[in-house]
Amino acid sequence: MTIPNMIFTYLLVVGGALSIVAIYSDFRRQRFGPAPSEDRIFRCLRCGYVYTDDQDVDRSRCAQCGQMNEPIEF
DSSP states (O other): OOHHHHHHHHHHHHHHHHHHHHHHHHHHHHHHSOOOOOOEEEEOTTTOOEEEEOTTOSSEEOTTTOOEEOBOOO
16 A cells, blocks of 8 residues: 555545544534524513513513513514
8 A cells, every 4th residue: 555545545534534523413412402492582661570481472471570561572
């Protein structure tokens, strides 16, 4: 085996190993990462408390003071 063939084989093995590690890392990130929440975010106009509620709720009652609030629009 010549030196250029050995270098090519070495680079091929290292590149393949890095590719496998990258794919495995991406797989683990997708599997264990937090899923995006579909909840709406509310901020109380009276006390400033920030909380979430279900997606289908248009108005929500603050858990701190009982004020009805509209969702925050980003």
